[in-house]
Amino acid sequence: MKNEQREAFLREKNEIERIANQAVMQAKAENKRFGIPEFFSKNGVIYYVLENGELTTERPAILNKK
Numbered sequence: 001m002k003n004e005q006r007e008a009f010l011r012e013k014n015e016i017e018r019i020a021n022q023a024v025m026q027a028k029a030e031n032k033r034f035g036i037p038e039f040f041s042k043n044g045v046i047y048y049v050l051e052n053g054e055l056t057t058e059r060p061a062i063l064n065k066k
Contacts, residue, residue, distance in 0.1 A: 032051075035051070035062055036062060036063070037049055037050055037051070037060050037062070037063075045057060046059075048060055048063075
């Protein structure tokens with residue numbers, strides 16, 4: 001890949017990454033307003049981050065509502 005092409009590619013990649021990160025931050029803020037906890041998986045275990053910052057593996061009640 002020529003240097004010009006590489007630089008153009010990296011600029012585009014960085015812009016896409018910036019937009020994606022902004023969307024994630026907006027979604028996290030919206031979820032927080034609705035009381036929906038963040039969650040992630042590590043070694044096949046789902047962890048929930050409660051409003052007080054505590055980690056738990058127990059599914060919060062708000063996620064059980066239909």
